[in-house]
Structure formats: structure tokens, C-alpha cells
Amino acid sequence: MMHLNLLRLGACRVPSRLMSTKSTSVEINDKTGVAILSMCRPPVNSQNVQFLRDLKSSIYEIENNKSRGLILTSANSNVFSAGLDILEMYNADKEQLGTLWTELQNVWIALYGSGLPTAAAINGHAPAGGCLLATACEYRAMLPNCVIGLNETQLGIIAPKWLMSGYQNILPQRLAERALTQGRLFTTEEALKAGLIDEIVNSKEEALEKCLNFIGTFAKVNPLARSLTKLQFRAANIKEFEKIRQKDVEDFVSLASRPEVQKVMGDYLENLKKKSKK
Numbered sequence: 001m002m003h004l005n006l007l008r009l010g011a012c013r014v015p016s017r018l019m020s021t022k023s024t025s026v027e028i029n030d031k032t033g034v035a036i037l038s039m040c041r042p043p044v045n046s047q048n049v050q051f052l053r054d055l056k057s058s059i060y061e062i063e064n065n066k067s068r069g070l071i072l073t074s075a076n077s078n079v080f081s082a083g084l085d086i087l088e089m090y091n092a093d094k095e096q097l098g099t100l101w102t103e104l105q106n107v108w109i110a111l112y113g114s115g116l117p118t119a120a121a122i123n124g125h126a127p128a129g130g131c132l133l134a135t136a137c138e139y140r141a142m143l144p145n146c147v148i149g150l151n152e153t154q155l156g157i158i159a160p161k162w163l164m165s166g167y168q169n170i171l172p173q174r175l176a177e178r179a180l181t182q183g184r185l186f187t188t189e190e191a192l193k194a195g196l197i198d199e200i201v202n203s204k205e206e207a208l209e210k211c212l213n214f215i216g217t218f219a220k221v222n223p224l225a226r227s228l229t230k231l232q233f234r235a236a237n238i239k240e241f242e243k244i245r246q247k248d249v250e251d252f253v254s255l256a257s258r259p260e261v262q263k264v265m266g267d268y269l270e271n272l273k274k275k276s277k278k
């Protein structure tokens with residue numbers, strides 16, 4: 001209740017600091033010390049190079065400002081993030097593909113490896129790269145009637161191991177393997193049952209409140225001890241990622257630039273466009 005009050009106050013009286021980039025905005029409530037990082041690249045927060053750079057710099061800014069926690073959410077009404085911007089991968093040259101993948105890696109490591117308590121207020125669909133961001137956080141509250149999941153195999157592509165790390169942290173091995181091989185998109189209700197999200201909420205405000213409450217559970221825990229403990233759990237995945245990160249870019253570029261993969265992207269884009277015009 002106290003947190004809810006603070007949140008409400010944050011909307012009107014408690015001073016808050018604002019920072020923004022072209023596609024993100026950050027509000028740090030001076031009373032709670034918690035930063036709300038909103039993704040705002042309409043219409044679906046698809047992740048192009050500029051968006052990923054903005055996201056990365058906002059995450060590091062929040063970390064460097066000694067905020068008490070980070071809540072990731074979307075300024076769009078029904079999409080958290082639609083994942084990588086397929087327009088930016090389609091007909092792109094190898095250098096552009098390499099830059100896009102490097103920036104995705106950079107954002108993931110910034111969020112997954114953050115020492116701060118992190119939570120996702122998932123106020124819309126979160127497929128593929130959207131799910132990657134949500135599962136890099138420690139806690140998830142999600143609105144009903146949305147989907148979340150790593151659907152790469154449905155698109156005929158393979159999610160590399162680091163991209164699956166968040167999933168593997170959260171889901172039991174058997175369930176993670178099945179969902180990844182199926183390329184399953186979970187509905188909100190299925191995601192709760194599987195343990196992929198922590199709560200179903202009825203509004204974005206409630207999602208933010210739940211995230212704030214989660215971060216509040218660490219109020220009496222020494223921040224350094226908390227952060228080092230969290231990172232011990234994530235160290236193996238991070239170490240493994242660091243070892244292969246350059247090769248991973250090369251593998252992505254080689255896969256994504258293949259004519260047959262480019263054709264899949266083109267067809268997929270066309271279907272998305274047809275669907276959105278219906």
C-alpha cells in the first residue's frame with residue numbers, strides 16, 4: 001500500500017528526474033529511487049540499431065545514477081516490444097546486420113548483467129526480442145490477452161544460447177526445451193502457469209505497482225550483497241556469452257544474409273503488413 005501511494009505521488013507531487021533519448025524515456029522517482037524506463041518507438045517498439053543504442057544508454061545511465069531499481073515498460077498501448085526490427089534486417093548488408101546484432105547483445109548484457117533489481121511491466125505483446133528483454137529482468141507482471149515467447153524456430157531460425165539464458169533461468173529445463181523447439185508463444189495465462197511471468201495484472205498502473213513492490217522487497221537488503229549474489233547466479237551464462245560474442249555476431253551475419261533467410265524475412269514482413277491492413 002505504501003508503495004502504491006509513493007507511485008501515485010510520483011505521478012503528481014514527488015519530484016522526479018526525467019531523462020530521455022529519441023526512443024526511450026526514464027523517470028526516476030526521487031522518493032522511491034526507482035527508475036521507470038519506457039520504450040517509445042511506435043508502433044511496436046521494434047528493435048533497430050538506434051533504439052537498441054538508446055535502450056543501452058538508458059540502462060547504463062540508470063545504473064550509474066545509483067537508482068534503487070529499474071522497471072522496464074512500453075509507452076505503446078498494446079505492444080511491449082515486437083523484437084528485432086525485421087525492416088532493418090531485410091535487404092541489409094553484412095555490416096548493418098553485424099551492427100544490429102552487436103547492439104542487441106549490448107542491450108542484453110546491460111540488462112541481464114545489471115546489478116540493480118530489475119522488473120518488467122509487460123503491458124503488451126512480447127515476442128522474440130521482446131521476450132528477451134522481459135526475461136533478462138528478475139520479475140515480470142503482464143497484462144491479459146497478450147503473447148510472450150521465443151518464437152524463433154517458428155520463423156525457421158535458431159536462437160543462440162545466450163538469447164535463451166533468461167528463459168532457462170526461469171523455466172524448468174524440460175519446459176524450456178519444449179517451448180524453444182516448438183517456438184511457442186505463450187498467452188499471458190499460459191505464461192503464468194508455466195512460471196514465465198510472475199503476475200497477471202489488469203492495467204499498466206497495476207503492473208508498475210507490482211514491479212515497485214517487488215523492488216521494495218530488497219529495501220532492507222544490503223545492495224552490494226544483493227547485487228553480487230544475483231550476478232553469481234548469472235555468471236556462468238555471462239562468461240559463456242563473453243567467450244563467443246564475436247563469433248556469435250559472425251554466425252548471425254552469415255545466417256541472416258543467406259538468400260533463403262532473406263526470402264523468409266521478406267515473406268514474413270509481407271504477411272505482417274497484410275495482417276495490419278485487414
Ligand SMILES: CCCCCCCCCC/C=C/CC(=O)SCCNC(=O)CCNC(=O)[C@H](O)C(C)(C)COP(=O)(O)OP(=O)(O)OC[C@H]1O[C@@H](n2cnc3c(N)ncnc32)[C@H](O)[C@@H]1OP(=O)(O)O
Nearest residue numbers: 046082083084085086087125128129157256268272273276
Ligand atoms: C523473420 C525472420 C528473421 C530471420 C533472422 C535470422 C536470424 C535471427 C536469429 C534469432 C533472433 C531473433 C530475434 C527477433 O526478435 S526476430 C523478430 C521476431 N518478431 C516477431 O515475430 C513479431 C512480429 N510482430 C507481431 O507478431 C505483431 O506485430 C505484434 C507484435 C503481436 C503486434 O501486433 P499488432 O496487431 O498490434 O500490430 P501489427 O502486427 O499490425 O504491426 C504494426 C506495424 O508494425 C510492423 N511490425 C510488427 N512487428 C515488426 C517487427 N518485428 N519488425 C518490423 N516491423 C514490425 C507491422 O508490419 C505493421 O507495420 P505497418 O503498419 O507498416 O503495416
